[in-house]
Amino acid sequence: MKHVDIYTDGACSGNPGKGGYCAILVYGKTEKILQGGEESTTNNRMELQAVISGLSALKEKCSVTVYSDSNYVVEAINSEWLIAWQNSSWRTAGKKDVKNVDLWKTLSDLLSVHEVKFVKVKGHSDNEYNNRCDKIAVSYYKNSNSEQ
Numbered sequence: 003m004k005h006v007d008i009y010t011d012g013a014c015s016g017n018p019g020k021g022g023y024c025a026i027l028v029y030g031k032t033e034k035i036l037q038g039g040e041e042s043t044t045n046n047r048m049e050l051q052a053v054i055s056g057l058s059a060l061k062e063k064c065s066v067t068v069y070s071d072s073n074y075v076v077e078a079i080n081s082e083w084l085i086a087w088q089n090s091s092w093r094t095a096g097k098k099d100v101k102n103v104d105l106w107k108t109l110s111d112l113l114s115v116h117e118v119k120f121v122k123v124k125g126h127s128d129n130e131y132n133n134r135c136d137k138i139a140v141s142y143y144k145n146s147n148s149e150q
Contacts, residue, residue, distance in 0.1 A: 003063065003064060003065050003117070004029060004062070004064045004065070005029075005064065005065040005066070005067070006027055006028065006029045006060065006064050006065070006066050006067075007027070007028040007029075007066075007067050007069065007131075008025055008026070008027050008028075008053070008056035008057070008066055008067070008068045008069070009025070009026045009028070009069045009070075009123075009129075009131035009132055009134075009135050010023070010024070010025045010026075010049070010052035010053050010055075010056055010068060010069070010070045010072075010075075010135060011023065011024055011049070011052055011070070011071060011072075011125070011132060011135035011136045011138075011139050012024075012045055012046075012047070012048025012049035012050070012051060012052050012072065012139055013045065013048060013136060013139040013140045013142075013143060014043060014044060014045040014048055014143070015143055015144075017044050017045055018042050018043055018044050019042065019043070020039070020040075020041055020042070020043075020143045020146075021039050021040050021043040021044070021045065021047065021048040021139075021143050022037065022038070022039035022048060022138070022139040022140060022141070022142030022143035022144075022146065023037065023038055023039060023048040023049070023051045023052035023055065023139050023142070024036065024037045024052060024134075024135040024136075024138035024139040024142070025037075025052045025053070025055045025056030025059070025135070026056075026131050026134060026135055027056055027059060027060075028131070034059065035138065036055045036056060036059060037138050037139065037142050038051065038055065038142065039139075039142045039143045039146055044102075046072070046074050046075075046101070046102060047102055047105060048139065049070065049072035049074060049075050050074075050075060050102055050105040050106070050109060051105065052070075052135070052139070053068055053070065053075060053109060054105060054108050054109055054112065056068065057109070057112040057113075057115075057116060057118070058112065060115075060116060063115060063116055063117075064116050064117070065116070065117045066116050066117065066118045066119070067118075067119045067120075067121055068118060068119070068120050068121065069121050069123050069129070069131065069132065070120065070121075070122065070123065071122070071123050071124065071125030071126075071129075071132055071136075073122065075120070076120045076121070076122040078106070079113075079118075079120045080120055080122075084106060084109075084110060084113075087100045087103075087106065088110065092106075
């Protein structure tokens with residue numbers, strides 16, 4: 003099975019506000035950059051969309067390591083919040099509706115296809131790919147004039 007590293011980041015100007023995301027897929031020496039955004043969104047939605055974009059680009063079942071600086075995304079997977087939300091009809095432990103449920107459902111479907119490990123990286127630090135993702139995501143929402 004192929005192994006792919008996916009580096010992701012989302013950015014938002016205002017919360018909600020104009021947002022962008024980026025995923026960089028690395029397979030061997032090959033890199034693929036994916037980007038997009040929305041006119042009115044949140045940082046958490048863009049972080050999720052970056053991961054979804056990266057996993058959706060895979061054409062076959064892969065072993066994947068997702069690197070993200072989003073505690074929201076990484077903890078939801080690694081601490082099994084996503085599983086708990088699914089088992090409680092998309093309600094939090096505090097009995098509130100899970101935010102971004104549409105994206106969590108999409109991500110859950112993608113996680114059932116691939117073998118995925120999530121790794122938390124420190125944002126705006128020494129991870130070259132995370133820094134590139136951040137610059138691309140910010141550039142996307144700063145330079146985009148229409149909803150994608």
